[in-house]
Amino acid sequence: MKVSRRSWYLPCLIWGLLALPPLRHVLELSMITHMLVQLPLLAFLGWWLGQAFPEKLKRRIAPWNRWGISGMVLVVATVLYWMLPRALDAAISEPIFEIAKFIGIPLFIGTALSLSWFQLNYIARGVLMLEFWAMFMRLGWLYVVLPDRLCANYLLGEQRILGRALLIIGSIWAVIWTLRILFGVRWKKPKILASNPSLSEKN
């Protein structure tokens, strides 16, 4: 399969735009855009990039990432680290952490997810999704009720708004999920796997 040049070129371009000071500063100005726009966007770009990986490279990675386990370990560890309020603060005040964020989140969360998620056992997938959802709700609740600021760089009011936003997103997610289960809608098999039987056979 020929990978078009555009497919890896675009995410890198957007990544570059995000890393440039104007957009970076605007998104980091508020805790809400930092956590709910910039970080997810970075992870998404990594996912996109992962989809554009050449088959050769994917095949070389596959034996190191059977059932997507290695990739998910990387994803979980990276997510846990970037949930530390301290890490978020450091990303703003220390350039090294900012660089670590811009490289770590796309590659260790986004790309690792795209190379691993659909190889993952469906029970593991369900557990991870449930846990991720619970994390949203827990954090949301924590941010709403906590009397202290967690990040030195953000206001308490913003922390509360973020908390409510997380709870709302989590609730919407739960409703969609419930509907899906009730009406029996199943996950679609992604294109990369469908077009690449050598990968899916290893499941």
Place this chain on the structure above:
Amino acid sequence: MRTLFLSTLLAIAGLTALWVGTDGGRAFTAETARRLEVREHPKPVPNWHLEDQNAKTLALSDWHGRYVVVDFIYTSCTSACLTLSSGMGNLQREFEKALDKDRLRLLSISFDPEKDTPERLRHHFSHFSGEGKYWVATRPTHVVEKKAILDFFKVTVIPDGMGGYTHTAGYHVINPQGRLVAIFGVEEYSKLQDYLTIALAEGKSNEG
């Protein structure tokens, strides 16, 4: 086999990163990290020059040999600084003896030097019965110096969107050797009292 090897390796690396990133599970926020760091690695405070409420210049090194409690304020503040300042006012009463004997000093530094002129600092003092003798309110005289001071103490100041600021609030203790040795949050006022009582008593016994 390769997957097992790689995922174990990644898990170890991830846990190490989390362990190091939280100072061994002790500091999840930048504020706790700041307090912990000072406790474990006291660092010498550079000799800055500040302008006090009487428009006199004061060098921090003038206060060597004394304990100094530092807080950061701005006079138009309506929240944290009021708590901080009334705490300083309490210290002024409770540690009167130590202050009199020239063993303790209280220092408020304004991070809003453009607005906080010596007059305003004096006015601010009058609300907290600060007599200005042992408790000195100051402002940095230069923008560069202000930044250096805030960076050194790792005090973050952000606009609160209503014309004021939200900032790291706490009491910073400098020991007689001129090192920053402890930071107490506003909520840790009683810990600060205990700390000072012990520290001042120890100093006394050392003097014989």
